[in-house]
Amino acid sequence: MKMNKDPIRGREGFSLIEAVLSAALILLGATAFLTMAAANGKLLLQSGRIAKDSYGWEAAAADGEGEKTGETMEVIFQKDGEEAVEVFDQYRMPQDEQSAGEGVPFFRYREP
Known part of the structure; x- marks a missing residue:
């Protein structure tokens, strides 16, 4: 400048x-x-x-x-014609006392 x-x-x-x-x-x-x-x-x-x-x-x-939601998730593993299944139940962790119906979902392993 x-x-x-x-x-x-x-x-x-x-x-x-x-x-x-x-x-x-x-x-x-x-x-x-x-x-x-x-x-x-x-x-x-x-x-x-x-x-x-x-x-x-x-x-x-x-x-x-956590509260069980009743939904499950199955994970199927396949290798050389063999199959293994693992089952997980869905639970819900309330975020706070006011939102008891809604919360964070998570899965917990369950024996098939």
């Missing part, structure tokens, strides 16, 4: 308009960065909460908690 020469003093420098525009651009960049950082912080908190809940549900499922 070419600097303007001050006609009275004969020195080069920035005009007031150039200084205001550059400050506005810096402010715009800083605002965009802070907005992005705030959004990422919110997502980080949300993912941490989901991970914490996930570990709690996993521990509760391992302790035998």
Whole structure:
């Protein structure tokens, strides 16, 4: 950017308009960065909460908690004409006390 020469003093420098525009651009960049950082912080908190809940549900499922839904899943393995079947019952872990009908589904192994 070419600097303007001050006609009275004969020195080069920035005009007031150039200084205001550059400050506005810096402010715009800083605002965009802070907005992005705030959004990422919110997502980080949300993912941490989901991970914490996930570990709690996993521990509760391992302790035998959860409501059986009545649905099953069969996994069939085949190799060289032989077949093996594993059966899993579906359970549902309520997310909280208010949503007892809905929750996180998981499967527990059952002897076929």
